[in-house]
Amino acid sequence: MILSLLIFLPLAGALLVGLAPRDKGAKAFAFGLALCVFFLSLSLLKGFDPADGGFQFKELRDLVPSVGIHYSLGLDGLSLWLVILTAFLTPLVVLSSWNQGSERPRGFLACLLLLESSVMGTLLSTDLFLFYVFWELMLIPAFFLVGLWGSAGRTRATLKFVLYTMAGSLLMLVALLYVVRETGSFDYTLAREHLYPEDAQVWCFLAFAAAFLIKVPLFPLHGWLPDAYAEAPTGGTVFFSALLVKLGAYGLLRFCVPLFPYAAQETAPLLLGLAVAGILHGALMASIATDVKRLLAYSSLSHMGLVVLGIFTFTLTGLQGSLFQMLSHGVAMAGLFFLAGYLEERSGKRGLSDLGGAAKSAPLLAVCFLWMMLSVVGLPGFSGFIGELLVLSAVWKASPALAGAALLGFVLSAWYLFNLFGRLFLGPAKGGAWKDLTWREGLAVLPLMVLVLWMGLKPNPILRPMEKTLTLKVLEELKPPPVMTDFAATHRRLTEEIEKDKRNRGKK
Amino acid sequence: MSMLPIELTALLPLWIVCAGALGLLALEALLGPRSRPAAPLLTGAALFLSLGSTLQLLSLPAMPGLLFSGAVVVDLYSLTLMGICLLSAILACAFSAPYLARERAVTGEYYALLLMAVAGMFTLLLAAEFLTLFVGLELMSLCAYVLAGYLRVKERSTEAALKYFMAGVFASAFLLYGIAVLYGAFGTFAFPDLRLLLEHGGNGMPAAAWGAALLLVGFGFKVALAPFHGWAPDVYDGAPAPVAGFLATGVKAAAFGAFGRLFAEAFGMQGPWVTALGILAVVTMTVGNLGALSQGSVKRMLAYSSVAHAGYAMVGLWAAAHSPADSVERAVAFYLLAYTLMTSGAFGWLSFAAGPGEKDLSLEDLKGLGLKRPLFALSMAVFLFSLAGMTPTAGFFGKFYLFKLAVDAGGMGLVVVAVANSLVSATYYLRVVVTLYREGGEGKAGMLPLPGVGFKAALLACVLGTIIAGFLKFPF
Numbered sequence: 001m002i003l004s005l006l007i008f009l010p011l012a013g014a015l016l017v018g019l020a021p022r023d024k025g026a027k028a029f030a031f032g033l034a035l036c037v038f039f040l041s042l043s044l045l046k047g048f049d050p051a052d053g054g055f056q057f058k059e060l061r062d063l064v065p066s067v068g069i070h071y072s073l074g075l076d077g078l079s080l081w082l083v084i085l086t087a088f089l090t091p092l093v094v095l096s097s098w099n100q101g102s103e104r105p106r107g108f109l110a111c112l113l114l115l116e117s118s119v120m121g122t123l124l125s126t127d128l129f130l131f132y133v134f135w136e137l138m139l140i141p142a143f144f145l146v147g148l149w150g151s152a153g154r155t156r157a158t159l160k161f162v163l164y165t166m167a168g169s170l171l172m173l174v175a176l177l178y179v180v181r182e183t184g185s186f187d188y189t190l191a192r193e194h195l196y197p198e199d200a201q202v203w204c205f206l207a208f209a210a211a212f213l214i215k216v217p218l219f220p221l222h223g224w225l226p227d228a229y230a231e232a233p234t235g236g237t238v239f240f241s242a243l244l245v246k247l248g249a250y251g252l253l254r255f256c257v258p259l260f261p262y263a264a265q266e267t268a269p270l271l272l273g274l275a276v277a278g279i280l281h282g283a284l285m286a287s288i289a290t291d292v293k294r295l296l297a298y299s300s301l302s303h304m305g306l307v308v309l310g311i312f313t314f315t316l317t318g319l320q321g322s323l324f325q326m327l328s329h330g331v332a333m334a335g336l337f338f339l340a341g342y343l344e345e346r347s348g349k350r351g352l353s354d355l356g357g358a359a360k361s362a363p364l365l366a367v368c369f370l371w372m373m374l375s376v377v378g379l380p381g382f383s384g385f386i387g388e389l390l391v392l393s394a395v396w397k398a399s400p401a402l403a404g405a406a407l408l409g410f411v412l413s414a415w416y417l418f419n420l421f422g423r424l425f426l427g428p429a430k431g432g433a434w435k436d437l438t439w440r441e442g443l444a445v446l447p448l449m450v451l452v453l454w455m456g457l458k459p460n461p462i463l464r465p466m467e468k469t470l471t472l473k474v475l476e477e478l479k480p481p482p483v484m485t486d487f488a489a490t491h492r493r494l495t496e497e498i499e500k501d502k503r504n505r506g507k508k
Numbered sequence: 509m510s511m512l513p514i515e516l517t518a519l520l521p522l523w524i525v526c527a528g529a530l531g532l533l534a535l536e537a538l539l540g541p542r543s544r545p546a547a548p549l550l551t552g553a554a555l556f557l558s559l560g561s562t563l564q565l566l567s568l569p570a571m572p573g574l575l576f577s578g579a580v581v582v583d584l585y586s587l588t589l590m591g592i593c594l595l596s597a598i599l600a601c602a603f604s605a606p607y608l609a610r611e612r613a614v615t616g617e618y619y620a621l622l623l624m625a626v627a628g629m630f631t632l633l634l635a636a637e638f639l640t641l642f643v644g645l646e647l648m649s650l651c652a653y654v655l656a657g658y659l660r661v662k663e664r665s666t667e668a669a670l671k672y673f674m675a676g677v678f679a680s681a682f683l684l685y686g687i688a689v690l691y692g693a694f695g696t697f698a699f700p701d702l703r704l705l706l707e708h709g710g711n712g713m714p715a716a717a718w719g720a721a722l723l724l725v726g727f728g729f730k731v732a733l734a735p736f737h738g739w740a741p742d743v744y745d746g747a748p749a750p751v752a753g754f755l756a757t758g759v760k761a762a763a764f765g766a767f768g769r770l771f772a773e774a775f776g777m778q779g780p781w782v783t784a785l786g787i788l789a790v791v792t793m794t795v796g797n798l799g800a801l802s803q804g805s806v807k808r809m810l811a812y813s814s815v816a817h818a819g820y821a822m823v824g825l826w827a828a829a830h831s832p833a834d835s836v837e838r839a840v841a842f843y844l845l846a847y848t849l850m851t852s853g854a855f856g857w858l859s860f861a862a863g864p865g866e867k868d869l870s871l872e873d874l875k876g877l878g879l880k881r882p883l884f885a886l887s888m889a890v891f892l893f894s895l896a897g898m899t900p901t902a903g904f905f906g907k908f909y910l911f912k913l914a915v916d917a918g919g920m921g922l923v924v925v926a927v928a929n930s931l932v933s934a935t936y937y938l939r940v941v942v943t944l945y946r947e948g949g950e951g952k953a954g955m956l957p958l959p960g961v962g963f964k965a966a967l968l969a970c971v972l973g974t975i976i977a978g979f980l981k982f983p984f
Contacts, residue, residue: 066835067912104882129908136899143938147945148878155942159935166898166934170927173908177915177923 002040002047003057003073003124006083007134009037010090010117018110027098030109034091034116041087048080050465053472055126055189063130068185072127077469078253079123081323081462082246085330086123088447089242090116096338096444097235108149111141112235119243123250126188128176135211135251136169138244145236146228157227164224168211175207179259191259198262205263208256209271215248216304218271219278226285229297234341237293241300241337242330249307249326253319257311268312272395275312276402279305279409287416290352292340295420300333302409303376303384309406310391313398315491316498319470320463321390327462328375328383328455335372335448339365342441343424346434352420357429362436366425368445373421375452377414383455467498518565518572518582521558521590522630528554529623536616544615548605548962551619555601555626559594562587574636578698581636588841589765593629596758596848597622602966603750603856606959610864611748613659621658622754625651629762636773637698638687641766645683645730649676652759656747662866668746675739679729686722689715699773706775720781723770724788730763733788733822734795737815741799744811749866752807753855756814757848764818768825768840782829786922789826793819793929800936806869807862809936810854813895816933817847823919823926824910830917839909846902846977850894853970857888860963863956871943878945884958885944887971894974896937897930905978 013033020026048056055074063069075083093112097105118141121134139162147158180186183194196204214221229237257264282302289295307329310322342365347355359366375382388410396403437445455462516523532550535543565572565587572582601622608615628651631644653676657669691697693715694705706716725736732740744752775781796816803809824840861877861884862869878885894903907930911923958964 067909133899133904136904139898140893143941147942155946159938159942162938163931163935167931170931173911174915174920174924174927177912178920180912181916 002044003059003075005040006037007117007120007124009033010113010120014110014113014117017106017113020106023105026106026109030113031091031094034094038087038091041084044075044080044083048465051468053077053468069129070127070186071130072187073124074126075124077466078250080465081327082250083120083123085327086116086119086243089238089330089334092444092447093235093238095440096341098440111145114141115239119247122247128180128186128188128191132173132176139165146232149233149236150231153227154231157231161224161228164214168214171207172211175204178204196260201260201263202266205256205260205267209252212248212251212256216245216308217301218308219274219281222278222301225301226294226297230291230293234337238334238337242334245304246326246330249311249322252311271312272309272402275305275308276405278302279406283409283412287412292343292352295416296336296340299376299413299417302413303329306387306391306406309395313394315394316471317390317494318394320466321387321394323466324459324463325387325391328387331448331451332372332375332384335445336376338445339369339372352423355424355430357427358434359425360429361434364437368449369425370421371449372452373417375456377417378410381456383452385456386459514572515575518575520561522627524554524558524561525623525627525630529620529627532620532623547615547619548601551601551623552598554623555594555598559591562591562594579637579640580634582634585769585837586633589633589761590630592844592848593626593758593762596754596761596852597626599852599856599966599970600750600754602962603753603859606963607748607750607859611659618658621651621655625655629758632762632766635766639697642683642687646680648759648762652755655751656743656755658751659748664746665748668743671739672743675729679726682722683726686719686726689722690719702774717780720775724781724784727763727767728788731760731767731818732815733818734792734815737795740815741808741811745808749855749859749862753852756855757852760814760818761844761848764821772828785822785826785829789819789822789922790925792816792822793926797929797932801932804870806871806874806940807858813933814851816929820907820910820926823914823922826922827914827917827919830919831913836913839913843906843910846906849970849973849977850891850903853967853974854888854891856967856970857891860956860959871940874940874943875946876948879947887967889941889944890971890974892937892941896934900978902974902977
């Protein structure tokens with residue numbers, strides 16, 4: 001019941017808000033609804049059993065019996081935190097967009113809620129058809145968000161984004177239909193347990209991966225990202241960078257790797273290389289960017305590379321690091337984009353050369369920005385550090401060269417982000433004195449700041465529920481990629497250490 | 509009802525439509541211009557009555573089957589397609605009324621022609637033998653030719669009618685040749701008999717192949733499959749928009765349905781031309797989509813898009829040839845339903861947006877319409893999303909079911925081509941949606957005050973149908 005509520009409450013909210021007679025009540029209603037959904041998602045934590053690696057809170061109903069499609073939902077360690085992240089960020093996005101969608105705010109909020117609903121649906125579906133429907137459903141509100149409420153270059157950005165995503169999704173559709181034919185049903189668990197012939201696995205993996213890697217995005221499929229992020233309204237950009245891209249990585253973990261383990265292992269070296277290439281490419285492009293949002297977009301691309309890197313190490317550490325990085329990246333980038341959005345609202349400009357010296361008139365804004373930046377850069381104590389540490393240590397054992405290259409990307413990120421901070425906030429003031437953070441804007445950013453620190457200092461409560469699912473569902477049939485040596489031993493050792501830790505904790 | 513002969517009750521939809529057509533003609537003859545305001549209402553009434561009777565027949569536990577000594581067959585397939593044709597006609601009627609009023613066209617025979625075309629469609633769909641098939645096809649086509657050229661003062665309309673007529677007559681000639689060859693070789697017109705003869709050694713005879721090939725060409729023209737589609741863009745472009753909608757949906761669906769029935773019943777879905785089906789599907793989709801990409805006029809783009817959609821439906825037909833399940837039939841019927849809703853809606857929208865005289869509507873003209881009339885533009889956006897096959901519209905569900913059944917039947921390559929075509933089609937559909945919401949349009953397109961209740965209701969029905977149809981519990 002609760003999972004259905006998570007999906008359909010925002011949907012109902014979207015309809016109500018879209019058809020509401022007045023703007024003012026609609027905004028408050030949207031915020032209230034999003035908040036309710038968040039509390040609902042928190043209640044999932046209570047009922048979640050970390051020792052069970054399978055799907056929990058399951059729901060099953062017939063949808064189209066003759067074809068074998070069911071309304072089947074489930075939550076496990078992989079989707080738990082992503083669901084909570086989605087529910088957490090939506091009210092904050094509504095809050096930060098209070099003055100943003102100044103024309104037609106009802107439509108804007110309806111699109112946001114519809115987007116939340118489809119993200120929830122994608123995360124919670126355990127029926128292949130349902131997953132595909134919700135996956136595709138994200139396109140329409142995203143299309144309108146960028147196309148109607150975006151800035152100057154939005155037409156091209158929208159078309160690029162939608163067509164790129166559709167290309168991937170349609171490829172995935174073919175592979176999905178093949179899987180359905182092979183297993184005879186749309187059920188995810190059956191699809192996962194089925195053994196596919198090796199050559200079929202490779203093209204299926206590539207087809208599914210096409211859709212997911214376009215979403216993440218992985219280097220060279222990232223062409224849609226800079227335009228879409230830069231031209232989207234702030235709320236839209238936050239949704240894109242904090243949530244939608246996570247779905248790409250989620251898809252990899254949910255479908256590509258568990259269903260087609262042979263293919264995953266075969267392509268792992270390539271994907272690891274591309275991930276590092278993406279990290280470096282993003283970092284370099286961010287270094288030369290002249291537009292705040294574009295800079296942050298490339299930075300986001302760069303840090304998502306870490307996620308893909310972690311996935312294809314096929315170790316528990318790497319996977320946990322990857323998931324953690326997803327969460328941390330979501331929270332931190334959301335904060336940064338919110339703040340960049342506030343700056344844009346105040347000054348009407350995004351160019352680096354047009355802004356400067358904001359710290360004098362808006363010190364709070366500057367502090368918040370610095371705070372979120374520190375997490376992205378990976379300062380110990382902040383959440384970004386945990387993800388980095390876990391993933392890079394997993395990669396290091398395998399290939400020091402790759403880990404070194406990835407690390408270089410992060411060093412660069414420190415450079416361009418601090419550079420950004422200096423250009424935006426320090427130095428002589430340009431563009432006049434601005435208001436500091438309003439209480440509403442601050443309220444949107446404060447939870448993110450708290451979370452970023454809390455996650456960095458206490459990562460275990462987040463890491464633990466993921467463990468069982470990742471071990472059971474993802475790692476089961478995988479041996480670490482052939483390029484990696486000594487890995488099985490490390491894997492064993494790490495697993496033993498985790499068990500020992502748990503036992504110790506149990507004794508206490 | 510059971511006291512009446514079954515020929516009456518089972519074919520009631522057909523009789524109602526015929527009576528309506530003749531009644532309208534009589535009314536026009538007797539009362540002249542005074543009867544014209546009532547004509548659309550009477551047509552609508554006849555169509556709705558016919559629809560009601562079709563639905564009632566559909567709910568019967570046992571289908572009547574063959575009637576009139578094997579000339580007609582009333583079964584689930586024909587009744588479903590009849591329902592779809594009725595839907596198309598109802599929408600055409602609702603969109604035509606304000607259109608004709610605005611164009612100040614003399615509406616005397618228009619509605620009677622519409623009803624007679626529907627009667628022809630029914631005969632076509634109910635046919636269980638070649639002669640009935642031909643009669644129905646010709647009745648439908650002749651009425652369609654006249655309807656296409658209805659606005660005689662417009663050059664383009666007359667040109668469209670003439671082109672349609674030429675192509676149609678040419679196609680009918682091919683059909684007749686094919687029928688003659690088959691009759692000459694096998695001595696029967698009836699589908700079931702032909703099938704029996706073919707199964708018992710007939711398939712090897714060259715006459716069977718010739719007959720099938722000629723029929724394929726003839727029907728290819730009628731359904732506007734590539735490479736026989738050349739007439740379609742010009743005809744849909746020149747015809748009045750509601751008529752173009754009717755041609756693209758009802759007429760096409762009826763011809764397609766008859767095509768399907770013919771090859772299933774008469775040829776038993778066997779023979780070398782099953783590969784031909786696959787090839788036709790690929791060529792049609794590709795030609796349709798590539799043609800639409802380069803169109804500047806929205807109406808011509810929709811015309812090419814309907815050609816492409818016939819291609820997708822052909823994929824379903826190919827799947828039906830390769831798998832025995834009748835879920836394929838239902839999937840094709842659902843696809844035709846979704847297609848009717850979205851294409852009729854799009855042409856109906858266009859009939860209003862193009863303004864008086866129905867000037868050529870280009871992308872530039874649509875710029876900014878979404879900002880000036882948001883709900884109106886949103887309805888077109890819904891149709892375009894559905895045509896592109898985006899979730900959760902009916903267009904997506906239709907394509908999904910067809911592709912799934914095609915993959916199950918082993919047509920992976922076909923589905924890959926279809927999927928690639930879907931992506932290409934998304935380009936030109938989304939281009940229109942994006943243009944609708946761009947700023948800065950000075951065009952006067954779509955700025956007329958909205959016409960009456962009928963038009964709005966029809967448009968709303970199309971929009972709602974497009975959104976919800978995928979979720980309804982069809983007898984799948």
